[in-house]
Amino acid sequence: MQSRMMVHPSARSIRKTILLALGTAFTTTTTLPSSSQCIVSAFGIARNNNALHIKTNLHNKQKHFFSSSSTTTATILFSNNDTPATLPSFETKEDYIKYLSSPVSDLPKGFEIGTGAGKFIPVEAPMMGELPIRATVIHLKDGPTDNWAAVFTKNKCPGSPILVGRKRLSSNTPINALVINNKISNVCSGGDGVANAEHVCKAVADSLSLSHGMESVLPCSTGVIGWRLPAKELAEDVVPKAIESMQSASAMGAAEAIMTTDRYPKLRSKTLSNGARIVGIAKGAGMIEPNMATMLSYIMTDASIDKKTLQSYLSEVVDQSFNSISVDGSESTSDTVVLISSNQVPTDITEEFKDALYEISQGLAADIVRNGEGTGHVMRIQIANFPGSDKDARNLGRFIANNALFKCAISGNDPNIGRLAGAIGSFMGRFNDGECSDATEKMTLTLGGRVIFTDGKFKLEGDAVERELSDHMKDAQLGEVDEFPKHQRFVEIGVNFAEGEGEGSAIVLGSDLTAEYVSVNADYRS
Numbered sequence: 001m002q003s004r005m006m007v008h009p010s011a012r013s014i015r016k017t018i019l020l021a022l023g024t025a026f027t028t029t030t031t032l033p034s035s036s037q038c039i040v041s042a043f044g045i046a047r048n049n050n051a052l053h054i055k056t057n058l059h060n061k062q063k064h065f066f067s068s069s070s071t072t073t074a075t076i077l078f079s080n081n082d083t084p085a086t087l088p089s090f091e092t093k094e095d096y097i098k099y100l101s102s103p104v105s106d107l108p109k110g111f112e113i114g115t116g117a118g119k120f121i122p123v124e125a126p127m128m129g130e131l132p133i134r135a136t137v138i139h140l141k142d143g144p145t146d147n148w149a150a151v152f153t154k155n156k157c158p159g160s161p162i163l164v165g166r167k168r169l170s171s172n173t174p175i176n177a178l179v180i181n182n183k184i185s186n187v188c189s190g191g192d193g194v195a196n197a198e199h200v201c202k203a204v205a206d207s208l209s210l211s212h213g214m215e216s217v218l219p220c221s222t223g224v225i226g227w228r229l230p231a232k233e234l235a236e237d238v239v240p241k242a243i244e245s246m247q248s249a250s251a252m253g254a255a256e257a258i259m260t261t262d263r264y265p266k267l268r269s270k271t272l273s274n275g276a277r278i279v280g281i282a283k284g285a286g287m288i289e290p291n292m293a294t295m296l297s298y299i300m301t302d303a304s305i306d307k308k309t310l311q312s313y314l315s316e317v318v319d320q321s322f323n324s325i326s327v328d329g330s331e332s333t334s335d336t337v338v339l340i341s342s343n344q345v346p347t348d349i350t351e352e353f354k355d356a357l358y359e360i361s362q363g364l365a366a367d368i369v370r371n372g373e374g375t376g377h378v379m380r381i382q383i384a385n386f387p388g389s390d391k392d393a394r395n396l397g398r399f400i401a402n403n404a405l406f407k408c409a410i411s412g413n414d415p416n417i418g419r420l421a422g423a424i425g426s427f428m429g430r431f432n433d434g435e436c437s438d439a440t441e442k443m444t445l446t447l448g449g450r451v452i453f454t455d456g457k458f459k460l461e462g463d464a465v466e467r468e469l470s471d472h473m474k475d476a477q478l479g480e481v482d483e484f485p486k487h488q489r490f491v492e493i494g495v496n497f498a499e500g501e502g503e504g505s506a507i508v509l510g511s512d513l514t515a516e517y518v519s520v521n522a523d524y525r526s
Contacts, residue, residue, distance in 0.1 A: 087367075089486060089488065091486075092484070093484040105252040105269065105279065107250060108277040108300050108303075109342060110342025113138050113250075113254045115253050116238045117135075117241065119131065122227050122230075123228050134181065134183070135181045136179070136181075136242060137180075137242045138180075138254065140176055140340070140342050141248070142342065147304065147307045148175045149169075149340075150338045151318045151322075151337045152335065160187070160193030160197045161197050161220050164198065164201075168215070168218055174212055175217075176212060177208060179217055179239065180219075180221070181222075181234055182222055184223045189226060196231035197221070197231075203240075204239055251300070254281055262371055268364050270359060274345060276303035277345075278357060281364075284296070284368040295336075295337075297336070300342070301339070301353075302345045304341060304347050310339050318361065320362070321362045324508050325368060325509045326401045326508065367485070371485070374480050374513075374519070376478055376512050377411065378491065379410060379493055381507070382494050382505075383505055383508075384505050385496055387504065388504045390506055396431075396506075397495075397506050398508055398510075399423060399426075400423050401509070407511070410512040410513075413473040421453060439501050440456075442498035443497050445494065445495055447492070448472030450472075476490055480517075490509075
């Protein structure tokens with residue numbers, strides 16, 4: 001077994017004490033959700049502009065999670081162990097990294113994480129020379145767990161790690177560790193992708209002396225499609241480095257190590273009333289479109305909840321979070337969300353756990369869109385009274401989010417809302433063979449809360465309205481190459497088909513389309 005850096009069990013509490021003792025040395029000016037619009041309870045956070053109330057219905061909670069982005073400036077000390085539903089705003093990258101490196105990233109009991117870096121030369125393109133690659137190992141210190149769940153991509157050209165993961169999941173194999181590499185996605189390569197994935201799993205199992213061997217290791221890969229996984233380099237160099245660096249204090253290192261074209265790490269956390277903790281990390285910036293997006297997400301908890309319940313909760317939550325986002329309409333071959341328990345804290349507050357799981361997943365999903373390749377704006381598209389199911393309403397939201405003309409208008413802060421109406425009309429003309437196309441006659445559209453279309457006509461009169469709509473977009477604008485999220489605001493788009501037209505509703509987050517997106521994807525492999 002490789003020699004490993006040991007972390008004293010009290011390291012976490014010592015770090016918290018230092019943070020509190022140093023006071024203003026770990027203080028930063030940020031922007032927090034207005035206290036008048038946020039309630040924290042045993043059931044998470046419910047938000048509404050006009051009223052404060054707790055929602056236990058999952059779909060209603062999606063609406064309220066996305067219902068407000070109002071903020072107020074405050075000075076905060078990093079003494080709170082959890083991320084709020086709406087993250088603070090940040091002035092610098094250093095502030096953001098400092099915030100995520102605070103106790104909000106503390107690992108649940110029973111987990112340790114290590115990361116390692118190395119180089120490889122791609123067999124398919126040796127002229128590119130040595131390229132960097134990283135691996136992350138997540139280890140359950142006290143042995144394998146039966147209590148884990150996963151949701152994988154529905155892409156019909158899945159990566160080899162997806163094939164291995166599906167087999168592990170369907171056979172109820174206990175899991176003792178996860179290994180994640182970036183740079184190469186191990187999809188449809190010229191070699192034996194499954195054998196390469198298992199080779200890396202064996203390296204992890206051997207180094208950690210896992211009692212159940214390589215079958216208790218779950219592999220994941222992200223990066224270039226079609227290239228062979230450099231299994232030898234990972235197994236003999238990168239994985240040993242990751243295991244040597246194992247620590248049980250923070251998930252921050254893993255959040256950074258799994259990134260590819262991501263501009264910044266993504267992490268969310270929540271502590272339950274019984275002391276159980278949930279911490280989630282995610283990566284994803286391009287090829288973002290359900291089912292799910294080009295994304296990996298790992299949600300760790302010490303709450304002891306059985307496998308069947310975990311799988312049921314995760315499948316439901318993913319549908320309302322990771323399956324409700326789009327950056328570019330391109331479905332990935334490697335999408336994976338894993339929920340895994342170390343079983344350290346007996347837990348019978350399953351509804352509270354589900355609410356916290358939802359909040360974390362929804363937060364990570366929003367972070368992925370905000371961090372999208374070249375993203376300059378995040379659209380929040382709310383569909384109401386759709387003449388179909390919630391799934392149909394979500395498909396309309398995705399159709400709008402993926403309309404290239406409308407995305408370009410958002411990018412330019414141009415309130416060319418004819419493109420919005422055109423996209424909706426195009427979708428409705430195809431939906432149910434056009435049988436519901438007359439629903440648009442009673443449709444009301446809003447942008448930034450202002451009615452722009454009703455009773456079959458646009459409501460756009462004068463320069464003042466034009467400026468108001470453009471200013472709303474400018475207010476939500478982000479830097480296309482920023483390495484931290486400055487704020488959590490959205491371009492707000494409402495599509496209401498009028499009371500009585502139907503009961504379908506959805507909220508979809510989407511990105512604009514910028515020159516930076518094209519630049520990133522024109523030179524992705526290098």
